[in-house]
Amino acid sequence: MSRIDKTFADLRRKQETALIPFLTAGDPDLATTSKLIRTLAENGADLIELGVPFSDPMADGPTIQAASERALRAGTTVRKVLQLVAEVRSDCQIPLVLMGYYNPVFRYGAEQFAKDAAAAGVDGLLLVDLPPEEVGEISAIMKAAKIALITLLAPTTPSERMSKLAAAAEGYLYYVSMTGVTGTQKVSPADIKAAVENLQSMTEVPVGVGFGITTPEDAKAVGEFADGVVVGSALVKIIAENAGSDELLPRVGKFIAELKQGLLA
Amino acid sequence: MSYQYPDERGHFGEYGGRYVAETLMPALLELEEAYNEIRNDPSFKEEFHYYLKNYVGRPSPLYFARRLTEELGGAKIYLKREDLNHTGAHKVNNTVGQILLARRMGKQKVIAETGAGQHGVATATVAALFGMECEIFMGKEDIRRQALNVFRMKLLGAKVHECTSGTATLKDAMNDALRHWVTHVRDTFYVIGTVAGPHPYPQLVRDFQSVIGEEAKQQLQETEGRLPDVAIACIGGGSNAMGTFYPFIKDKSVRLIGVEAAGLGVDTDKHAASITAGAPGVLHGNKTYLLQNEDGQINHAHSISAGLDYPGVGPEHAHLKDIGRAEYASITDTEALAAFQKLTRIEGIIPALESAHAIAEVMKLAPTLPKEQILLVCLSGRGDKDIHTVADAMGVEF
Numbered sequence: 001m002s003r004i005d006k007t008f009a010d011l012r013r014k015q016e017t018a019l020i021p022f023l024t025a026g027d028p029d030l031a032t033t034s035k036l037i038r039t040l041a042e043n044g045a046d047l048i049e050l051g052v053p054f055s056d057p058m059a060d061g062p063t064i065q066a067a068s069e070r071a072l073r074a075g076t077t078v079r080k081v082l083q084l085v086a087e088v089r090s091d092c093q094i095p096l097v098l099m100g101y102y103n104p105v106f107r108y109g110a111e112q113f114a115k116d117a118a119a120a121g122v123d124g125l126l127l128v129d130l131p132p133e134e135v136g137e138i139s140a141i142m143k144a145a146k147i148a149l150i151t152l153l154a155p156t157t158p159s160e161r162m163s164k165l166a167a168a169a170e171g172y173l174y175y176v177s178m179t180g181v182t183g184t185q186k187v188s189p190a191d192i193k194a195a196v197e198n199l200q201s202m203t204e205v206p207v208g209v210g211f212g213i214t215t216p217e218d219a220k221a222v223g224e225f226a227d228g229v230v231v232g233s234a235l236v237k238i239i240a241e242n243a244g245s246d247e248l249l250p251r252v253g254k255f256i257a258e259l260k261q262g263l264l265a
Numbered sequence: 266m267s268y269q270y271p272d273e274r275g276h277f278g279e280y281g282g283r284y285v286a287e288t289l290m291p292a293l294l295e296l297e298e299a300y301n302e303i304r305n306d307p308s309f310k311e312e313f314h315y316y317l318k319n320y321v322g323r324p325s326p327l328y329f330a331r332r333l334t335e336e337l338g339g340a341k342i343y344l345k346r347e348d349l350n351h352t353g354a355h356k357v358n359n360t361v362g363q364i365l366l367a368r369r370m371g372k373q374k375v376i377a378e379t380g381a382g383q384h385g386v387a388t389a390t391v392a393a394l395f396g397m398e399c400e401i402f403m404g405k406e407d408i409r410r411q412a413l414n415v416f417r418m419k420l421l422g423a424k425v426h427e428c429t430s431g432t433a434t435l436k437d438a439m440n441d442a443l444r445h446w447v448t449h450v451r452d453t454f455y456v457i458g459t460v461a462g463p464h465p466y467p468q469l470v471r472d473f474q475s476v477i478g479e480e481a482k483q484q485l486q487e488t489e490g491r492l493p494d495v496a497i498a499c500i501g502g503g504s505n506a507m508g509t510f511y512p513f514i515k516d517k518s519v520r521l522i523g524v525e526a527a528g529l530g531v532d533t534d535k536h537a538a539s540i541t542a543g544a545p546g547v548l549h550g551n552k553t554y555l556l557q558n559e560d561g562q563i564n565h566a567h568s569i570s571a572g573l574d575y576p577g578v579g580p581e582h583a584h585l586k587d588i589g590r591a592e593y594a595s596i597t598d599t600e601a602l603a604a605f606q607k608l609t610r611i612e613g614i615i616p617a618l619e620s621a622h623a624i625a626e627v628m629k630l631a632p633t634l635p636k637e638q639i640l641l642v643c644l645s646g647r648g649d650k651d652i653h654t655v656a657d658a659m660g661v662e663f
């Protein structure tokens with residue numbers, strides 16, 4: 001069983017919701033990201049989405065745009081992100097999903113990427129701009145490497161399309177809680193509950209919800225029905241505000257622990 | 266020769282496609298369906314041509330550039346005068362088409378990205394014409410370079426958003442327009458200004474711009490009784506070039522030459538020649554040639570002409586390049602400036618700096634061709650918007 005599947009199976013048994021933090025690899029630098037990953041894991045994260053920075057992050061708001069720019073300025077590359085994952089795997093087995101845009105993977109070569117990512121210990125891949133219509137060009141390659149391709153669904157996705165995508169899903173489904181870019185609006189749990197439950201009725205694959213979840217209260221409210229909650233911009237903001245300070249790891253640890261508390265409450 | 270592109274999935278061979286976030290996918294499918302419905306609808310064609318004729322001023326003249334031809338001493342040069350269109354460039358052909366499509370789809374708001382400001386002006390113009398709300402996304406750097414067009418858009422009632430992320434030029438304006446569209450996709454129509462972006466945009470922009478090549482073909486038939494030997498157009502995203510080329514694609518005797526911006530030189534890191542010096546990749550919803558580094562990060566483009574200052578190119582050009590149907594040349598800032606002055610002096614036509622790239626290629630090519638050959642050039646726009654840039658480059662202060 002893959003690390004992702006095992007994690008969700010364990011949580012399901014305990015009737016808990018997965019806490020899925022997102023952070024940008026290389027922001028402010030890769031050595032710090034390495035420490036941050038462990039801090040997240042130790043404070044209650046169940047799975048981590050590790051952002052691979054891209055020069056043109058079209059689906060992201062200002063917070064994650066700025067994080068990507070910082071990471072690229074610090075010299076982050078796909079190759080170095082994979083090295084980071086390999087290094088983390090020496091003592092940390094939390095499921096890791098690389099999240100980003102297609103071009104850096106395409107340029108690396110999907111085949112080579114799959115090989116290197118699997119060897120490094122990557123569990124999943126979420127490419128924002130590679131929708132089901134185009135994913136065919138890498139799906140067999142990733143399957144062979146046992147890297148789960150995570151599918152995004154949005155409030156604009158019609159029901160028929162949703163059931164088709166849900167049927168083919170692996171790892172988990174990522175339900176985007178709003179029509180918008182990351183980190184610009186707040187989630188409205190009541191508005192998305194029905195859509196998420198409808199989606200859950202279509203598939204056994206767990207459903208994570210992301211975009212606009214910033215506080216333990218949001219996490220708790222969404223966690224009432226979702227199988228996982230993704231917290232991105234709020235965490236990236238804390239990292240940005242405390243980069244270079246001794247306070248960084250304690251602050252991040254505290255934030256994650258509070259989110260977890262919210263989910264367990 | 267059979268040439269049927271894009272295929273049903275929006276691909277031009279290896280290129281094109283729909284590489285967008287899921288939130289936009291349903292909107293693209295809706296747009297594709299709407300476009301397929303109106304494409305062959307005679308009432309849409311009639312409406313489109315009504316506005317092209319009575320509002321844009323089409324057909325645009327095909328002008329025999331006698332003095333330029335004599336001076337260069339080779340092939341006969343014909344200029345397709347898109348500079349004489351309402352708003353001063355070819356861009357309006359496409360915005361008329363897209364706004365009519367938006368209206369049929371029941372959308373009330375339009376957005377657009379712009380580099381030189383020509384597409385922004387052309388979009389704001391048709392939005393004013395139909396009383397629709399209009400927001401334009403433009404890089405901070407371009408707002409500085411094209412202040413006149415910014416004011417023009419505002420006069421026309423558009424709201425202009427300044428984009429400061431990344432390189433603050435056309436590519437970043439397109440990122441911001443896509444971000445805005447994701448957020449307002451339910452009631453907003455995105456008017457893309459060139460033959461790039463996710464399917465069906467490369468197809469529908471090409472189809473709307475094909476009026477350029479169709480008219481030129483007929484006009485040449487009337488004056489010369491034959492096809493041109495060469496068709497030349499400048500390439501930013503490639504819409505005036507696709508519009509010029511497309512009606513000739515099956516006429517194998519016609520050489521098609523796209524002219525990219527070489528900026529300070531294609532062997533420097535300051536140019537915008539994606540086909541000449543780029544590599545395949547995925548950006549802004551399509552797979553195509555891009556200026557990028559080894560890690561797949563998009564490079565800054567540079568051109569003296571804001572309308573060519575884009576690190577990508579429409580996917581159909583990438584395909585035409587690979588199958589060898591079209592050739593792609595490149596022209597430096599310096600060569601474009603020389604051509605700008607040459608055409609102004611010798612024909613009394615001040616071209617847009619974008620179009621001056623095509624003229625510069627003509628100046629290289631025409632003398633090498635026999636006098637009986639015919640060179641068709643798309644003069645995509647007029648140069649009024651560029652007077653400040655040219656004065657700057659010449660060291661003239663006002």
Ligand SMILES: Cc1ncc(COP(=O)(O)O)c(C=O)c1O
Nearest residue numbers: 383501502503504505572619646
């Ligand atoms: C006059 C003119 N020509 C050419 C272009 C380049 O665009 P395209 O390659 O899509 O024709 C522009 C873009 O702004 C323009 O204003």
